[in-house]
Amino acid sequence: MKKWIGEIEGIIGDKERIFTDLAHLIPYSTDSSTFKNNPDVVVFPENKEEISEIVKVCNREKIPITPRGSGVGYTGGAVPIEGGVLLSLTKMNKILEIDLDNLIATVEPGVITKTLQDEVKKYGLFYPPDPASLKISTIGGNVAECAGGMSAVKYGVTKHFVLGMEVVIPTGEILRFGGKVFKNVTGYDLTSLMVGSEGTLGIMTEIQLKLLPLPEVRRTMMVLFRDMYKGAKTVSEIIINKIIPVAIEFLDGDSIRCIKDYKNINSWEDMDGMLIIELDGKEEDTKRDMKKLEKIVKKMDGKIFKVAENEEEREEIWETRRALSPAIGKINNTKVNEDIVVPRNKIPDILHKIKEIGKKYNLNIICFGHAGDGNIHTNIMIDGRNLDEVKRSKMAVKEIFSETIKLGGFISGEHGIGLAKKPYLKMNLQKETVELLKRIKRAFDPNNILNPGKIF
Ligand SMILES: Cc1cc2nc3c(=O)[nH]c(=O)nc-3n(C[C@H](O)[C@H](O)[C@H](O)COP(=O)(O)OP(=O)(O)OC[C@H]3O[C@@H](n4cnc5c(N)ncnc54)[C@H](O)[C@@H]3O)c2cc1C
Structure with a gap:
């Protein structure tokens, strides 16, 4: 066994929370995307101290770490594409506090979205972000992807509800960003930077979320x-x-x-x-x-x-x-699922374009989604074994992205970039902006150990 795995075993100290056998690695090799790679080890930490110690070992040995919630992300974010440590946050699943004076919930990252919603409902409150995956997804995964949902038109997406958090950064330091306040201009807004960072800047170990009174x-x-x-x-x-x-x-x-x-x-x-x-x-x-x-x-x-x-x-x-x-799962064996977003008044234009692209490449492209916020899910239904169809679907995706950008839109409204959209990032952002993002990544993670290979 590799020496660093032995060290992590020592930190965890419980054989039921660390696995290296193939049968336990395979379920953690993928998410809801088609990307796949086994980690070397799967670990289930129970607190920030364990995470910090594991991260220190990995940083010293330059071992990749991939944080993971429920693994229902669509873009390969939780896939340990370079192996190393798969850090499952599912055992850190406590609702730590529902502060009724301030209407703020403090939760561990592994809390299931619906569990939080059901719990706060008992107090006449609600947590609006409602991704369709809410019965399975975790709050940590939602924050890391800035998940949206049906109610985003009126209430906004996950980023509008995150007030503060505790984070283990790739050097192993445990930091606090933001807190139980609704205003805060004390230094750069690192809380917001973490939202949508796709597990590449830090591992969230505690999150503070704004709650609202239930509507009548x-x-x-x-x-x-x-x-x-x-x-x-x-x-x-x-x-x-x-x-x-x-x-x-x-x-x-x-x-x-x-x-x-x-x-x-x-x-x-x-x-x-x-x-x-x-x-x-x-x-x-x-x-x-x-x-x-x-x-x-x-x-x-x-x-x-x-x-x-x-x-x-x-x-x-x-x-x-x-x-x-x-229902659409029955059409064909493979769904190429994108989640473009355009200004709301451009929805008819992008639909026209997508349907034209479908005809051009002889592909069935099904469109639906959260139109109230301009977010359309385009699903190209193909036979994944048919190489010609796969090739045509790739060309269609590129053209859909190109038309989206021309209309002032973006290639991902809520699923993130991960591995799936990484080849297209430069189509959507200025070269200099991508370079700035990379410099931010290096400032947090000089050894590039945290979820390497994602976004860029
Ligand atoms: C049927 C279905 C419906 C969906 N509907 C929606 C929808 O309506 N809206 C929407 O936005 N998405 C939707 N999704 C996508 C997905 O559910 C979301 O991206 C969700 O936020 C993923 O949560 P998770 O716990 O599974 O995260 P994972 O897939 O495990 O991880 C996602 C990312 O978060 C990182 N991460 C996880 N936990 C932490 C942590 N504690 N600290 C740092 N990084 C972390 C991972 O490294 C990874 O990059 C859907 C997916 C499916 C399969």
Whole structure:
């Protein structure tokens, strides 16, 4: 056994929290992407001191460390691509405090997103960031990827809720950035720098999150369109009319047909676009905005298919949206999933471009997503064994990114760069900006041990 692994064993001191046998390494070799590589060792630390000691050994020996939450990231962020230590944060999963005086939760990074949401709900509070993976993903993974979700239109994404954190940086020092305050201009904002840093700058060991009071009511409607582009245009019509729903989810015609087949729905004939719109707030405000929404939808030739009258019906509407993932999974064996973001009023333009690109390369590209914040998931459905299709899908991705950038958008709205989008980073950022990012990385991690090979 390598000497450094023996040292880490000594730090952990518990055989149930460190593994080097293949059977335990393989499950940690990948995430929700297609990248794969085994680590040399998988470790489950229980506190910051253990992490700090492990990091010191790795820094001295120049061994790569990959932090990992639940491993449901889409871009290979948690894949130990250069081997070394896979540091699973799943045993650090305590909600340390719910501070009702300040409406702030302090959590360990391995807390599951939904567990936190369910817990704060007991106090009439809520933690809005709601990635579709919330039943599995960890808060640490959410912060490291700056995860977004359906409710980002009104409430924002993870970065809008992180107030402070404790971090072990690659030299092994344990640092505190930010704290339980809502304003803080004391030095550079390192808390914000950590959000979306994809496990490349430090290992978060404690996180402070802003909570909000639960809204009084929620109103949800499902609207269908014969013309998908009118559906997409309705998104900016809603915003122009100064209505900010919690969520505006868009599904294109292909998405609708997938769900229709998957759930045996007969009533959506000739429909080519769908919006799911949710409002929340005070009873009278949501009633007023609902009336305004109805007028907008009518003007845009949309058909209100369903308005949820109670929580059960609301759940039914969202269940339809959630069915999309398994439904498109049935089309083909490989999904090339991108998460571009454009200014909200450019959604119809990017949809046109994507559909044209699909035709050009003879590929089925299914588009849906959090249209209220301009974030469209493009899913190219291919047979991964067909090398020609794989090649065409790569060309299509590059063109989609190029059109996105021309419209003032970015290649990732919420999944991060990781390994998957690293070849395209320079298309989107200035050369000098990429160099600055690399210098920041070197300032934190001079030996390039923390999640090497990611982003750049
Ligand atoms: C079905 C499905 C639906 C999804 N829906 C959404 C969605 O709606 N919105 C969205 O934004 N994403 C979504 N995702 C992507 C994914 O769920 C998120 O990126 C999530 O934040 C990953 O959490 P995780 O705990 O699995 O992190 P992991 O995948 O384990 O890790 C992600 C990154 O975070 C780093 N990391 C993890 N913990 C720490 C830590 N404590 N300190 C430092 N770095 C750390 C890792 O090194 C890695 O780079 C979805 C994924 C799936 C499979």
